[in-house]
Amino acid sequence: MAERAQRILLVDDEESIRTLLSYPLRKDGYEVVIAQDGLEALDRFRQTSFDLVVLDVMMPRLDGLEVCRQLRARSTVPIIMLTAKTEEVDKVVGLELGADDYITKPFSVREFRSRVKAALRRASMTRDEGGEAPLEVLDLRIDPAKRLVRVRGDDVALTFVEFELLAAMAGTPGRVWTREQLLTRVWGDSSYRDPRTVDVHIRHLREKLERDARDPEYLFTVRGVGYRFRDADDA
Numbered sequence: 001m002a003e004r005a006q007r008i009l010l011v012d013d014e015e016s017i018r019t020l021l022s023y024p025l026r027k028d029g030y031e032v033v034i035a036q037d038g039l040e041a042l043d044r045f046r047q048t049s050f051d052l053v054v055l056d057v058m059m060p061r062l063d064g065l066e067v068c069r070q071l072r073a074r075s076t077v078p079i080i081m082l083t084a085k086t087e088e089v090d091k092v093v094g095l096e097l098g099a100d101d102y103i104t105k106p107f108s109v110r111e112f113r114s115r116v117k118a119a120l121r122r123a124s125m126t127r128d129e130g131g132e133a134p135l136e137v138l139d140l141r142i143d144p145a146k147r148l149v150r151v152r153g154d155d156v157a158l159t160f161v162e163f164e165l166l167a168a169m170a171g172t173p174g175r176v177w178t179r180e181q182l183l184t185r186v187w188g189d190s191s192y193r194d195p196r197t198v199d200v201h202i203r204h205l206r207e208k209l210e211r212d213a214r215d216p217e218y219l220f221t222v223r224g225v226g227y228r229f230r231d232a233d234d235a
Contacts, residue, residue, distance in 0.1 A: 005031040006120055007049065007189050010055040011041040011067065012082065021054065024109050025116065038062025042070060052119055056082045057094065064092055072098030076160050078119045078228050095200040098159040101187060102197075118187060123160065137230055138211060140218060142170055159185055162205050165198070169219065174231030176222045202227055 008030050012018050022032045033050070035041035037059045047055070053071060057064040068079055081094045081102040094102055103115055134143040139152040144167050148155045158166065164186045167175060177185075178196035206213040218230050 005029055006051040007031045007033065008116070009035060009041060009050045009055075010046055011035040011038070011054065011059070011064070013037055013059045014056075017056070017082075020109065024113055024196075026128070028113065030116075030119075033159055038064065038067040040192060041067050042097055045071060045075075051123065052116065053077055053079045054082065054116070055079055055099075058084065064117050065097060068094055068097045068099050070149060072159060078123050078160055080115055080119055092196075095197060096204055100159065100161045122164070137170065137173070140148045140170075142167060149209075156208050157206065158205070159201075161201055162208075165201055166205055166209075166219075169227065169229035173229050174233065176225055176228045178226040182226065198227075 006029075007027055010018060010022055010025070010032055011034075012021070013036055018034055018036075022034065025032045033044055033048070035044050039061045041053075041055070042062070045129070055064045055067055059067075068081065071077065071079060072120045078101075079099045081099045082105060083094070083102050084105050101115060101119060103112060123191060132144075136142075141148075147163055149158055149163065149166070157208055165182060168182065168185050169175075179198040182198050183195065202219060203213070204215055206219055210216045211216055220228050220230065220234075222228055
């Protein structure tokens with residue numbers, strides 16, 4: 001039985017953008033489902049499963065940020081957001097709501113295809129992983145095989161990117177990661193990406209895992225370099 005094509009939900013209110021982006025995706029062998037606004041996107045998502053969502057920020061009826069929030073509340077599907085060059089605040093808010101990546105308009109079709117392939121590849125690799133032993137540090141337990149995280153006895157819901165960042169750093173306690181290294185590890189490369197993307201996700205992780213995000217027990221900042229995860233010397 002042939003494996004089904006990976007299914008992408010493409011959400012944008014501009015017909016020209018939908019046409020521009022859907023053509024290369026279909027040419028690459030993906031099944032593309034179109035939605036013209038946020039409400040239609042949520043309806044489509046309820047009707048079938050998707051491997052990736054490409055979501056414009058500025059849309060009528062329901063904007064992309066609210067759609068992202070609602071999708072993330074029910075699913076870990078990878079989400080790429082499309083933002084205008086002047087919408088810096090939307091990039092940050094989108095990441096905090098759980099978007100995995102964003103692309104700033106105007107962008108090349110080549111860049112877009114690269115981002116889509118990288119997001120789907122990461123998700124596919126994650127599904128195929130297994131057998132890794134759980135990690136336990138203080139009150140934190142990370143189960144890479146099941147993609148489960150518990151802190152102080154409570155389950156913690158992490159986005160795809162948050163989990164990947166945490167697993168990478170926790171798997172190498174004490175190692176100092178630069179932002180560029182984390183971008184490459186989690187997103188596949190650091191091209192076209194603002195290093196501050198990492199800062200937003202780390203801040204979100206701290207808010208979910210630390211007793212006091214300003215005085216972390218697990219995720220430490222190395223000034224001028226990047227971040228590291230707690231090791232034995234931090235006892």
